[in-house]
Amino acid sequence: MEHTRIPVAEGVSLAVNVWPGPGDRGDGGDSAAAPFLLVHGLASNARMWDGVADVLSRAGHPVAAVDLRGHGLSDKPDHGYDFPTVAADLQGVAAGVGFERPVVVGQSWGGNLAVDLAAHHGQRLRGAAAVDGGTIELSRSFPVWDDCASALAPPPLAGMPVADLLDTLRRAHPDWPESGIHGMAANFEVRADDTVAPWLTFERHMQILRSLWEHRPSMLWAAIEVPVLFIPTEANRDDADTAVCHLRKGRVVALAGHHDLHAQHPDKVAGALLDAVADGFYA
Secondary structure, three states: OEEEEEEEEOOEEEEEEEEOOOOOOOOOOOHHHOOEEEEOOOOOOHHHHHHHHHHHHHOOOOEEEEOOOOOOOOOOOOOOOOHHHHHHHHHHHHHHOOOOOOEEEEEOHHHHHHHHHHHHHHHHOOEEEEEOOOOOOHHHHOOOHHHHHHHHOOOOOOOOEHHHHHHHHHHHOOOOOHHHHHHHHOOEEEOOOOEEEEOOOHHHHHHHHHHHHHOOHHHOHHHOOOOEEEEOEHHHHHHHHHHHHOOOOEEEOOEOOOOOHHHHOHHHHHHHHHHHHHOOOOO
């Protein structure tokens, strides 16, 4: 894995982890070398994809996983957390790592971003995939924004010792591989006193939550021309099945597990993506 930074807007550069494939980095011409751009969810980070990226890379695919603006090691401006701006960031990342027509794979909020990209910039993609995302419409559960903000505001976690954080994560997710545990721990900055604080500030978190509350992926599905793979939890399969009914080319591979399926079951998530390349779904 290589670490780089990609400028995506004036004064904003994003941290990107890159696993180069064999030969070039994926020109979109050879299905066996389909490049994958991996996009995390709200308050998450690129390291959550380490397990998936390792499998995809070993199978010969160029892979890039990005810390979105405000997250992880990327720049943290006070603005630009709306869908069009973050989608433009992702296009800048794809160009910066040399990916032409990648498969954009997002989890949760990142899944909605992948669907949004497929609807508005599908000509630049080979396809999209959404891991327990791409169907999120918070306004259905919370018609009033203030109710959503109250229910889904992030908990105060700053000040927890890093050792306690890792212990808490391992006890909460005993079946997760270490790549998932350390990926989730990377959601936090480790401060000089060995306590942690979320990389994403409360104010920026709430900006993104508001944009997600306003997002209506169901209004986009019929306009999408590229293939979209949904990998939901079993609990959210019905929403994915509904989405596929409106797509020109869609598929659902449901998995039992946690919302962070990419961290819990990296082999299974990567396997679903590799199958979609191998059988021509992303042709």
